[in-house]
Every structure is written in C-alpha cells, then in structure tokens.
Amino acid sequence: xxxxxxxxxxxxxxxxxxxxxxxxxxxxxxxxxxxxxxxxxxxxxxxxxxxxxxxxxxxxxxxxxxxxxxxxxxxxxxxxxxxxxxxxxxxxxxxxxxxxxxxxxxxxxxxxxxxxxxxxxxxxxxxxxxxxxxxxxxxxxxxxxxxxxxxxxxxxxxxxxxxxxxxxxxxxxxxxxxxxxxxxxxxxxxxxxxxxxxxxxxxxxxxxxxxxxxxxxxxxxxxxxxxxxxxxxxxxxxxxxxxxxxxxxxxxxxxxxxxxxxxxxxxxxxxxxxxxxxxxxxxxxxxxxxxxxxxxxxxxxxxxxxxxxxxxxxxxxxxxxxxxxxxxxxxxxxxxxxxxxxxxxxxxxxxxxxxxxxxxxxxxxxxxxx
Amino acid sequence: xxxxxxxxxxxxxxxxxxxxxxxxxxxxxxxxxxxxxxxxxxxxxxxxxxxxxxxxxxxxxxxxxxxxxxxxxxxxxxxxxxxxxxxxxxxxxxxxxxxxxxxxxxxxxxxxxxxxxxxxxxxxxxxxxxxxxxxxxxxxxxxxxxxxxxxxxxxxxxxxxxxxxxxxxxxxxxxxxxxxxxxxxxxxxxxxxxxxxxxxxxxxxxxxxxxxxxxxxxxxxxxxxxxxxxxxxxxxxxxxxxxxxxxxxxxxxxxxxxxxxxxxxxxxxxxxxxxxxx
Ligand SMILES: Nc1ncnc2c1ncn2[C@@H]1O[C@H](COP(=O)(O)OP(=O)(O)OP(=O)(O)O)[C@@H](O)[C@H]1O
Ligand SMILES: [Mg+2]
Numbered sequence: 001x002x003x004x005x006x007x008x009x010x011x012x013x014x015x016x017x018x019x020x021x022x023x024x025x026x027x028x029x030x031x032x033x034x035x036x037x038x039x040x041x042x043x044x045x046x047x048x049x050x051x052x053x054x055x056x057x058x059x060x061x062x063x064x065x066x067x068x069x070x071x072x073x074x075x076x077x078x079x080x081x082x083x084x085x086x087x088x089x090x091x092x093x094x095x096x097x098x099x100x101x102x103x104x105x106x107x108x109x110x111x112x113x114x115x116x117x118x119x120x121x122x123x124x125x126x127x128x129x130x131x132x133x134x135x136x137x138x139x140x141x142x143x144x145x146x147x148x149x150x151x152x153x154x155x156x157x158x159x160x161x162x163x164x165x166x167x168x169x170x171x172x173x174x175x176x177x178x179x180x181x182x183x184x185x186x187x188x189x190x191x192x193x194x195x196x197x198x199x200x201x202x203x204x205x206x207x208x209x210x211x212x213x214x215x216x217x218x219x220x221x222x223x224x225x226x227x228x229x230x231x232x233x234x235x236x237x238x239x240x241x242x243x244x245x246x247x248x249x250x251x252x253x254x255x256x257x258x259x260x261x262x263x264x265x266x267x268x269x270x271x272x273x274x275x276x277x278x279x280x281x282x283x284x285x286x287x288x289x290x291x292x293x294x295x296x297x298x299x300x301x302x303x304x305x306x307x308x309x310x311x312x313x314x315x316x317x318x319x320x321x322x323x324x325x326x327x328x329x330x331x332x333x334x335x336x337x338x339x340x341x342x343x344x345x346x347x348x349x350x351x352x353x354x355x356x357x358x359x360x361x362x363x364x365x366x367x368x369x370x
Numbered sequence: 371x372x373x374x375x376x377x378x379x380x381x382x383x384x385x386x387x388x389x390x391x392x393x394x395x396x397x398x399x400x401x402x403x404x405x406x407x408x409x410x411x412x413x414x415x416x417x418x419x420x421x422x423x424x425x426x427x428x429x430x431x432x433x434x435x436x437x438x439x440x441x442x443x444x445x446x447x448x449x450x451x452x453x454x455x456x457x458x459x460x461x462x463x464x465x466x467x468x469x470x471x472x473x474x475x476x477x478x479x480x481x482x483x484x485x486x487x488x489x490x491x492x493x494x495x496x497x498x499x500x501x502x503x504x505x506x507x508x509x510x511x512x513x514x515x516x517x518x519x520x521x522x523x524x525x526x527x528x529x530x531x532x533x534x535x536x537x538x539x540x541x542x543x544x545x546x547x548x549x550x551x552x553x554x555x556x557x558x559x560x561x562x563x564x565x566x567x568x569x570x571x572x573x574x575x576x577x578x579x580x581x582x583x584x585x586x587x588x589x590x591x592x593x594x595x596x597x598x599x600x601x602x603x604x605x606x607x608x609x610x611x612x613x614x615x616x617x618x619x620x621x622x623x624x625x626x627x628x629x630x631x632x633x634x635x636x637x638x639x640x641x642x643x644x645x646x647x648x
Contacts, residue, residue: 052542073548085543089561098557099547146547 002063002153002186003028004049009058011044011210018044020210021058029184031177033197036207037233042190043082045207046156049188050079062154077154078147082162082190084139086131086146092118093127096145103150117149120175136163141172148179155180155187161196173199194234198222206230224338228345231271231338237302237313240277242270243342251339255307256287258332260339267342274315276336279303279322285329291322305330399623406430406616429617433604437592438618441600447510448585448596449578452517456574457567459518460525465559467526468533479530482523490520490583498587512588513596517581521574528573532566533559568633579626597622 004026011019019041026032034042047053049060051072059066067075078099086095094101097114105113118124121141131139140163147155160176161169177200180187191197197204198218206213206221206229214226225231231239244253246263251270258270282288289305289312296318303314303322307330314330322328339348407425467475497516506512536559544554560567582598589595601622604615 050546052545071550072542072545073550077546079543079546081539081543083539085537085539087540087543087558098544098549102544102548102553146543 003030003061004032004154004186004188005059005061006045006049007059007061009045009048009055009060011041011048011053012056017210019048019055022207022210022212023058024205024212024215026186026188029186031180031187031189031200031202033201033204034188034190034207035192035194035197035204035233036213037192040207041210042192042207043158046079046158046188046190049154050077050156051075075154076152077156078150078152079156080140080143080147080158080160082158084131084143086139086142088131091128091130092123092134092142095131095142096149099146099150113149114145117145120148120179121145121172137165137168140164144172144176151183151185153186155185155189157187158190159192160189162191162193169196176200194236206233208233224347225271226347228269228271228340231340235273237274237315239271239273239338240310240312241340242307242310242312244268244270246339253287255289256332258286258334258337260337263339263348268348269340269342269345270332271338271340272332272336274302274313275300276333277312277314278331278333279305279314279316279320280329280331282327282329285331288327288329291324291326291328293324294322303328402616402619402623405612406620408613410613429613430621433614433618433621437603438600438621440593441595441597442621444510444594445579445596445598448513448517449575451510451514452521452578453571453574455514456518456521456525457571460522460529460570461560461563461567463522463526464529464533465555467530469538479526482526485523494583494587497584501588507588508590508594510594513581513584516584516588517574517578520581520584521577525570525574528570529563529566532563532569536562572629572633575629576626579622 004024006022006024009019009022010017022041022045024032034045036042044053048055049062051067051070051074055068060068062075062077087098090098093111093114096117097110100110100113114127115124118127121144123138123141123145126134126138126142131142134142140160144157144160147157147160157176161172164172173196180200189200201218203216204218204221205215208229214221214230216224221230222234225234225239228241232241242253244251245266246252246260246268247265249259249261249263251258251260251263251268253270278285287307289307292304292306292311293302294304295302297315299318301316301318301320301322303316303320305312305314305328312330316322340346341348404419404421406429407427408419408422409424409426409428467479497519501507501512501516506515540558540562541551541554544558545551549557580598581596585596585599589599592600597618601615601618604611604618
C-alpha cells in the first residue's frame with residue numbers, strides 16, 4: 001500500500017506534449033480515476049507511473065520514494081493494459097499465473113490463486129484456452145485477473161472494462177469496487193466513461209489536452225466544475241453554456257437578463273444543467289423559444305429549445321407536452337447557476353464567495369461514502 | 371450444379387500446372403533414387419529403365435566408405451557449429467536492432483545488407499588470403515568463420531522481420547509482472563519468434579550443408595573435406611561412377627529432407643494472434 005505523487009510531470013515526444021505539467025497527490029488506498037477525452041494523455045500518465053515511459057520533466061513518487069529511475073518490476077504494481085497485453089503462447093491460466101511464476105510462488109499456491117482470480121472475473125471455464133480463442137471481453141478479463149492475482153502496492157488499470165457488454169460491465173464494476181475496498185490497494189483507473197468514473201472513484205482527475213483540469217470527489221466536480229471544459233464534459237446531457245455579458249449586477253443576454261450580484265463586469269458563460277431548468281408557459285419563463293426537438297428519455301423528456309443561435313437543453317417531466325415547433329418558455333434556477341469567465345473559461349466565484357476549484361484533500365478512509 | 375461443374379473445369383489448368391511443377395521438382399529425385407538402386411551395369415542400359423528390375427543396395431555399401439563417413443562427419447561439424455554460432459548471434463543482433471532505435475543502427479543494418487551484394491566468388495580471394503595469413507587453411511575454423519560471414523547478415527535480416535512482429539506491449543507486460551529483460555526475452559520473445567528461429571536455422575543449415583566453393587578452396591586434405599567436395603571422388607579421370615554418386619547423393623539429401631519434414635509444422639505463422647487488441 002502506498003500513496004502516489006506526481007510533481008510537475010510532463011511528457012513530450014518531439015513537438016507533441018502528451019502530458020503537460022501535471023501535479024497530483026493520490027492518497028494511500030485511494031481509488032483515483034483519470035477521466036478525459038481520447039488523446040488527452042491518460043495512458044501516457046499511467047505509463048509514466050508504471051515506469052514504461054520516462055517523464056520528460058518532473059518527479060513521480062510511490063510512497064515517499066522517487067521512482068523515476070526504478071524499473072517497472074521494482075515498483076511493485078500491477079497494470080491492466082488498454083490493449084490487454086496477453087501472452088499468446090500461454091494459456092489463460094499461465095497468463096494469469098505468470099507474475100506469480102516470476103515471483104517464484106510455489107506451484108500449488110499458484111494454481112489456487114490463479115483459480116481464485118479467474119473466479120472473480122468469471123473465467124474459470126476458460127483456464128486452458130489460449131487468448132486467441134477468446135472474445136475481446138474475455139481477453140480483457142484475463143488481463144484483469146493477471147493484475148488482481150497479486151497483491152501489489154498499486155493497481156493501474158487502463159480502461160479495463162471498455163470491451164465488456166453493458167451487463168457484464170456493471171457486474172465487473174461492482175466486483176472491482178468491492179475488491180478495491182477489500183484490499184484497500186491504491187488504484188489509478190483510466191476511463192473516458194463518466195458513469196464509470198462517478199461510480200468507482202473516491203476522487204476524479206479530469207484531464208484535457210495533457211493538462212489536469214480539476215481534481216475532486218465525483219459529486220464536487222459535478223456540482224462545482226472548475227472550468228467550461230469540465231462543465232461540458234461531465235454530465236449527460238451536458239451542461240448548457242450560454243455566452244452573456246455581466247453588467248451592473250446582472251447577466252445580460254439578448255433574450256434574457258438574470259440577477260448576479262457578485263460578478264465583475266465583462267464577458268461570462270452562464271452554465272446550467274438541463275435538469276436544473278424548467279419548461280414553462282411561453283410568457284412565464286426567463287426567455288421563450290421554439291422547440292427544436294423533444295426526446296423521450298424514459299423517466300424524463302429532453303426538450304431542446306432554440307435560443308437565438310444556441311440550443312438549450314432542458315430535462316422536463318415526461319408528461320410535459322411540447323412538440324417540435326411549439327413556442328415554450330424556459331426558466332433558470334438562480335440557485336444552480338454556474339458562471340465562468342468569458343475569456344479564460346475558469347469558474348467565477350460563487351454567490352457565497354468561494355472559488356470553485358478547491359476540493360478538500362485528502363479524505364481519510366471510511367468517511368468518503370457515508 | 372452447372373456452376374459447380376464450371377468451377378471444376380476452371381481448376382483443370384491449375385491442377386495441370388501444379389502437376390507439371392511437381393514433376394519438374396520430383397523427377398530428379400526420383401531419377402537419383404532409381405539410379406542409386408541399379409546394379410553397376412544398368413544405368414546406361416538401352417532402353418533406359420525408369421526403375422531397376424533388380425533393385426540393389428550395393429551402391430550404398432560401396433559409397434559408404436570410411437572417407438565418405440569422414441566427409442559426413444566434417445559436414446556435420448562445420449554446419450552444426452555454424453548454426454550454433456550464427457543463429458544465437460543473429461537473434462541477439464536482430465533483437466537489439468528492433469528494440470533500440472539509434473540512427474547508427476540503421477546504418478549498421480544497411481551495411482549488413484550491403485555485404486550481401488558481393489557474390490561469394492568475388493570475396494573468396496581476399497578471404498582465402500586472410501585465412502592463409504591466419505594459418506587456418508585446412509581447418510574446420512576456416513570454413514566455420516567463412517560460413518558465419520556469409521550467413522549472419524541474412525540471418526539477422528530474417529530474424530529482424532520476425533521479431534518486429536512480436537508486440538512491444540508483451541515485453542512491457544512482462545516487465546510489469548516482474549520479469550527482468552533477459553527473462554522476458556526467454557519467456558516471451560523467443561517462444562513467439564520460434565517460427566522465425568526455426569526458419570533461420572534451416573536456412574543456415576542448408577546453405578552450409580551444400581556449400582562447395584569455400585570448402586573446395588580452403589581444404590586440401592581428405593581429413594577436412596566436406597560432403598559436397600568429397601562427392602567429387604566419384605567423378606574420376608576415366609569416368610563417373612553414377613551408381614555410387616547417386617547413392618551418396620541420397621544419403622546427403624536425406625538429413626535435410628528429414629529435418630524439413632519434422633520442422634515444417636514449426637513454421638506456423640499467426641502465433642501472436644490474440645495478444646493485443648485490434
Ligand atoms: N509514443 C508516442 N509518440 C508520439 N506521440 C505519442 C506517443 N504515445 C502517445 N502519443 C500522443 O500523446 C497523446 C496522448 O496519448 P495517450 O495515449 O496518453 O491518450 P489517452 O488519453 O490514453 O487516449 P485514449 O482514451 O484514446 O486511450 C496523443 O496525442 C498521442 O498521439
Ligand atoms: Mg489510452
């Protein structure tokens with residue numbers, strides 16, 4: 001068990017900067033999820049922690065030891081590769097047991113532990129097969145089993161569930177969460193699936209274009225995104241972001257005007273999540289607009305309304321009757337507004353005066369999920 | 371039915387072509403075998419017989435003289451030593467060429483292939499002079515060194531082709547699993563490159579087993595002669611002893627054929643399928 005610290009870590013290949021000055025503290029036993037769109041540097045970050053790539057700049061610490069010059073095998077970590085990395089000439093059982101074999105674990109114990117790891121990922125029936133004869137999801141589970149067969153200080157998992165079907169993914173997710181809780185092993189987990197991030201993470205680190213955007217507990221990030229990127233990336237459907245002007249204590253837009261007392265004058269983005277907005281009678285809302293589309297989501301309806309050039313999505317009760325072309329009113333919830341600087345995209349101070357980016361750290365184990 | 375009949379007819383030229391090629395390849399072997407089994411007076415009997423009326427092993431018994439056994443042993447020593455040195459050396463060279471990227475290495479790789487542009491005939495005189503200067507004439511070492519020189523470049527290139535197809539992720543996975551580079555090389559790289567190693571071994575073996583020019587130039591005594599040179603014994607000033615020549619040819623070819631037969635299943639490709647996604 002160990003904490004992991006990244007100190008101003010960068011990785012460059014020629015003119016490509018894959019990871020740009022990332023600093024991150026991961027507490028002992030914490031489940032940290034790296035979340036971000038494709039190509040944002042998640043895998044690269046993880047490979048540097050693993051020791052497969054050397055950082056161009058910065059230090060990586062596991063525990064309180066700088067590991068920059070330590071070979072992967074000396075870092076006492078297990079990793080699930082995004083592309084599996086299974087040994088094709090070995091059976092499933094040999095694949096899972098290879099780390100134990102290298103560590104000279106006796107044959108009987110090895111067999112037992114391989115069986116237990118395979119059982120966790122529901123692969124007992126396939127132990128004698130070669131990876132070639134497995135489906136993508138099965139291969140991914142072999143990779144997972146090869147990681148959890150050991151008890152390292154650190155788990156690194158690069159999109160380990162990406163190739164599973166929806167049902168298996170949910171059950172493996174629960175398995176992983178349970179396992180991590182049981183072993184209390186520090187885990188860095190890469191995904192671009194925000195549901196996975198929300199459900200698994202103690203804390204989420206959101207990345208974009210090699211830069212760390214925000215680090216915090218899933219709910220904190222969801223409730224108080226630090227900038228427009230995080231605001232737009234988290235949440236499905238994503239947050240509405242409307243360009244407006246702050247002036248004399250109000251937010252002015254061609255179609256509406258809202259009170260906002262603490263905001264300095266200038267360009268701003270007004271952000272609000274679809275579930276915080278309401279569809280009203282045309283004359284009662286903050287603004288009115290034509291319905292662009294109305295989709296039934298099941299438990300709710302997603303109504304998209306034209307606002308000048310923009311589209312604003314509103315999550316409404318499923319019995320709201322709005323058809324394409326109807327004119328409806330839309331109202332904001334003033335308590336749930338997110339305001340971002342029009343230039344930098346950074347979150348502006350909230351009503352109560354706090355800046356948006358601060359998240360308490362580290363949370364002690366046990367009080368994370370009351 | 372109609373279309374099936376048509377496709378069968380369409381195959382006829384192909385089958386004929388295959389049979390013709392098979393005939394061209396196999397006919398000399400058949401003739402070699404046939405002649406080797408004919409009694410001394412029969413090879414030139416008219417009309418010629420495809421197969422002897424009274425097959426006999428007397429040619430084999432005559433051919434398997436002490437000298438022949440000596441040549442055989444020499445060939446095994448020279449070919450075996452060349453394989454044992456060339457293949458591991460080539461494996462290490464090819465591996466470092468695929469895994470470590472330095473500009474100087476690509477220059478080295480180009481130089482390696484450049485060496486192949488010189489035909490053996492052009493190199494034989496300088497090499498002969500070197501061998502002589504080193505006092506190595508008429509030794510196994512002279513041939514082994516020459517054969518390594520000739521086979522190593524090709525072996526490096528062959529193995530490099532196979533090794534580039536072993537995904538780097540697998541060695542990284544092994545490194546994470548705690549294996550040192552050498553261990554990963556033996557546990558992961560070598561098993562996955564096995565078809566390439568087998569192919570390279572067979573290549574080196576065949577090249578050295580049948581080599582004539584160097585063997586003729588560097589050896590002068592019967593004690594050091596290899597099979598291809600030694601078989602000249604049957605071509606005398608006053609005639610060629612075809613029966614014995616063919617019998618010894620069969621005996622020379624047999625090991626190669628046997629090795630091929632047992633190793634052919636090792637040339638399995640696609641062994642790395644399923645290792646990584648995509
Ligand atoms: N070996 C390399 N050489 C040059 N550029 C690289 C190399 N590896 C990665 N990159 C670049 O670095 C950036 C980050 O890549 P990385 O694999 O870390 O992304 P990722 O966040 O894991 O994406 P994904 O979700 O698609 O897996 C990409 O733009 C990629 O093209
Ligand atoms: Mg990736």
